[in-house]
Amino acid sequence: MLYEYDADGAHVFYLRADHRGMDFHRQYIIIRYKSIYIEVSCESTDRYLGDLIPQYIDLLKGAK
Numbered sequence: 246m247l248y249e250y251d252a253d254g255a256h257v258f259y260l261r262a263d264h265r266g267m268d269f270h271r272q273y274i275i276i277r278y279k280s281i282y283i284e285v286s287c288e289s290t291d292r293y294l295g296d297l298i299p300q301y302i303d304l305l306k307g308a309k
Contacts, residue, residue: 246261246262246263247259247260248260248261252298252302253299253302253306254302255277255278255302255305255306256276256278257275257302258273258274259272259274260274261273261294267290268290268291269288269289270287270288270289270292270293272286272287272289272293272294272295273285274294274295274297274301276305277305278302278305281308283304283305285301
């Protein structure tokens with residue numbers, strides 16, 4: 246699943262790949278706010294990173 250959208254002044258690119266037959270996820274997030282960005286990558290069985298996107302946006306807004 247691929248999501249690309251704007252949220253709270255930031256541009257978000259979120260890719261989540263579920264592996265068939267397993268409860269395993271590969272996730273990538275890239276968030277750009279003005280001229281700074283953060284990349285997050287995770288492979289897990291139980292963590293959904295999409296819930297953390299607002300926190301990452303707040304981190305970028307507070308960065309100097």
